[in-house]
Amino acid sequence: MNLGNFGMDTITLAGPLEAKLRASKALGFSQIMLWAKDLAAYPDGLDSAVKLVRASGLRVTGLQVMRDYEGLSGPLHDYKIDIAKSMLRLCKAVGAPLLMVCSTTSKHASGDPAHVARDLAKLATLAVPLGIRIGYEALSWGLHVNEYPASWEVVEMADHSNLGVVIDSFHILANDTPLDSISDIPGNKIALVQLSDYMWRDIHSPQERLETARHLRVFPGEGTHSHELSDLLRRIDRCGYRGDYSFEVFNDDYLQMPPEVVAARAHQAAKWVTDQVLRRSLQARERPREDMAASIAL
Amino acid sequence: MTIRENNPVPENPLGIDGIEFIEYATLEPLALGNILERMGFVQTARHRSREVVLYRQGPMNVIINADPDALVRSDAEPHTTVLSAIALRVRDAGAAYRHAIDMGAWAIQTRAGAMELNIPGVHGAGDSILYFVDRYQDFSIYDVDFKPTPGAPLNPPAIAGMHFFGLVQAIRRGRANEWIDFYQQLLGFCVLPEGRSFGIMPRGTLLQSPCRKFYMQLVEPPESAVDMDWDEELIRIGFGTPDVVAATRALKERGVIFVDRAPAQPNEKGALTQLYRGGVSFELVQSQLGQTS
Numbered sequence: 001m002n003l004g005n006f007g008m009d010t011i012t013l014a015g016p017l018e019a020k021l022r023a024s025k026a027l028g029f030s031q032i033m034l035w036a037k038d039l040a041a042y043p044d045g046l047d048s049a050v051k052l053v054r055a056s057g058l059r060v061t062g063l064q065v066m067r068d069y070e071g072l073s074g075p076l077h078d079y080k081i082d083i084a085k086s087m088l089r090l091c092k093a094v095g096a097p098l099l100m101v102c103s104t105t106s107k108h109a110s111g112d113p114a115h116v117a118r119d120l121a122k123l124a125t126l127a128v129p130l131g132i133r134i135g136y137e138a139l140s141w142g143l144h145v146n147e148y149p150a151s152w153e154v155v156e157m158a159d160h161s162n163l164g165v166v167i168d169s170f171h172i173l174a175n176d177t178p179l180d181s182i183s184d185i186p187g188n189k190i191a192l193v194q195l196s197d198y199m200w201r202d203i204h205s206p207q208e209r210l211e212t213a214r215h216l217r218v219f220p221g222e223g224t225h226s227h228e229l230s231d232l233l234r235r236i237d238r239c240g241y242r243g244d245y246s247f248e249v250f251n252d253d254y255l256q257m258p259p260e261v262v263a264a265r266a267h268q269a270a271k272w273v274t275d276q277v278l279r280r281s282l283q284a285r286e287r288p289r290e291d292m293a294a295s296i297a298l
Numbered sequence: 299m300t301i302r303e304n305n306p307v308p309e310n311p312l313g314i315d316g317i318e319f320i321e322y323a324t325l326e327p328l329a330l331g332n333i334l335e336r337m338g339f340v341q342t343a344r345h346r347s348r349e350v351v352l353y354r355q356g357p358m359n360v361i362i363n364a365d366p367d368a369l370v371r372s373d374a375e376p377h378t379t380v381l382s383a384i385a386l387r388v389r390d391a392g393a394a395y396r397h398a399i400d401m402g403a404w405a406i407q408t409r410a411g412a413m414e415l416n417i418p419g420v421h422g423a424g425d426s427i428l429y430f431v432d433r434y435q436d437f438s439i440y441d442v443d444f445k446p447t448p449g450a451p452l453n454p455p456a457i458a459g460m461h462f463f464g465l466v467q468a469i470r471r472g473r474a475n476e477w478i479d480f481y482q483q484l485l486g487f488c489v490l491p492e493g494r495s496f497g498i499m500p501r502g503t504l505l506q507s508p509c510r511k512f513y514m515q516l517v518e519p520p521e522s523a524v525d526m527d528w529d530e531e532l533i534r535i536g537f538g539t540p541d542v543v544a545a546t547r548a549l550k551e552r553g554v555i556f557v558d559r560a561p562a563q564p565n566e567k568g569a570l571t572q573l574y575r576g577g578v579s580f581e582l583v584q585s586q587l588g589q590t591s
Contacts, residue, residue: 126403
C-alpha cells in the first residue's frame with residue numbers, strides 16, 4: 001500500500017497539535033490537513049505552530065476552512081475578502097498548498113451562479129502570487145450550493161486554473177447525490193478528495209444531517225455506505241484524479257481515544273481504500289476495452 | 299484547452315497602453331547605474347526626497363530605487379538587486395486600480411511623502427509591484443517628483459531602436475496555467491499559441507499585453523534545478539530592437555558582454571547578456587514594436 005496519497009485531518013484527533021502530528025507520522029502518514037484554528041489557537045503563538053509543523057516533516061495537505069465567502073456584496077464582501085487574505089497568509093506561512101472554501105450557508109449571500117463564479121475567480125486570483133490553490137466544496141447544508149454538480153458548475157464557470165472542486169464523500173452520501181456527474185469533472189479540476197462515512201443508512205432531517213456531519217462520521221470501510229464509497233472512488237479515479245485523499249472524520253468517540261489509536265484506524269481505512277477500491281478501478285477501466293474489442297470483432 | 303480557445307477577442311478592461319517605467323530595487327545603485335549606462339541608458343533625473351534615480355533611453359524609462367524600504371523581501375535571500383515594479387500606462391489610474399482590486403489583486407501600502415504623487419499599485423509576482431500611471435501624454439509623473447540631472451539630455455536616443463519588449467518571470471514547475479489566468483483575468487493579457495516565440499530563449503509561455511505593446515514570458519525551472527531554489531519573481535527585462543545584430547554590435551562596443559554559447563548564441567533573432575552583479579541580465583529580441591509606440 002502506498003500511504004503517500006493519504007492524510008489525516010487534525011479535526012479527527014485528540015490532543016494538542018504536537019500529539020496529532022506525532023501520531024500521524026508514527027502511523028506512516030506523510031501529510032496532514034490543518035485547520036486555521038490549529039495555528040491561531042496554538043498556545044505559544046503562530047510562529048511556534050508553524051515551526052512545529054515544518055519540523056514534523058509532514059506535508060500539509062491544505063488549510064480548513066473559509067466559510068460563507070461567496071455571493072456577498074458591499075461591506076460584507078469586503079470583510080470576507082479581508083478574512084480570505086488572512087487565511088491565505090496563514091497558508092503561505094505554514095506551507096499549505098490549498099485553501100478549502102465551503103459553500104455558503106449565509107442568508108445574505110446571492111445564489112446567482114455568475115456572482116458565485118466571479119467571487120471564486122477573484123479568490124483564485126488572490127491566491128496565485130502566494131502559490132496557493134483554492135478548493136471549493138459543496139457543503140450538504142449549503143444554502144445555494146449543496147451538491148457537487150452545483151459546485152462544479154460554478155467552478156467551471158469561473159474558468160480559473162487556480163480553482164478546483166473538493167469532493168467530500170460525506171456530503172454526497174448525506175444528500176444521496178447521484179454519482180453520474182462525477183465523470184463531468186476533469187481530474188485536474190478536482191482539488192482534493194475528502195473521505196468519511198457514517199453508521200446509518202438514512203438521515204431524516206437537516207438537524208440530523210448536521211449532527212452526523214459534525215460528531216458521528218467514521219473512516220471509510222467502517223460505515224454503512226462502503227458500496228457507494230467504492231463506486232465514488234472508482235469514478236474519481238476514472239476522471240484521472242491523482243491527488244490527495246484526506247480523511248475528514250468528525251467523531252466524538254475518536255476524540256476520547258489516544259491519537260495513535262485513531263491514526264491506526266485511519267491506516268486501516270487507507271488500506272481498505274487501496275485494497276478494495278483502487279485495485280478494482282483497474283478492472284473497471286479494462287472492461288470498456290473488452291467491449292470495444294468485441295464491437296470491433298463484430 | 300478548448301475553453302480558452304473559444305474565448306472572444308481579449309478586452310482591455312484597464313486601458314493598458316504599454317509600459318511607463320520598470321523599476322529595480324537595489325542595495326548597489328552605482329553598480330546597477332553603471333550597467334544601465336553600458337546598455338545605453340542615461341541618468342536624466344533624481345527623486346526630490348529619496349534615493350531614486352531615473353534612467354532613460356528612447357521610449358524607455360528605468361528607475362533605480364535604492365531607498366532602504368524598497369528592498370524589503372519576504373524571504374531571507376541575499377538578493378542585492380531585484381526587478382521591483384512594472385508601471386503600466388493606463389487610461390485612468392484610479393479606475394484601473396479599482397478594477398484590479400475587484401478582480402483579486404492585493405493592494406500595496408502607499409509610500410508617497412507629502413506633495414509626492416501617490417501612484418496606485420497592486421502586488422505582482424514575488425515582491426514586485428504593478429503600478430498604474432495615467433499621466434504620460436501631456437505631462438509626466440517625473441515632472442512632479444524628480445529633478446533633472448544637470449547637463450543630461452532630456453530624451454537620450456535609443457541604440458538601434460531599442461524599446462521595451464517585455465519581462466521574463468520565473469514560475470514554479472507546473473504553474474503556467476495559474477499565472478496565465480492571473481494575468482488574463484486581472485489585466486486582460488492573452489496567451490500566445492504554443493510554438494510562437496521570439497528571440498533566442500524559446501522556453502516558456504508567452505503572454506501578450508491587451509494593448510499588444512509588450513509581452514510577459516513565464517519560465518519554469520530547468521529540469522536540473524531544484525524547485526526550492528526557484529522563486530516566483532521577475533527575472534529579466536527584454537529589449538526589442540528591429541536590428542539585433544546592430545544593437546549587439548553597438549552594445550559590445552560599450553562593453554556589454556553577451557552569452558556566446560549554445561543555446562543562447564546571439565543571432566539575428568536575439569541575444570542574451572551575461573549575468574551582471576546582483577543577478578541582472580538583459581535579453582535582446584528582434585521586434586518592430588518600437589515603431590508603433
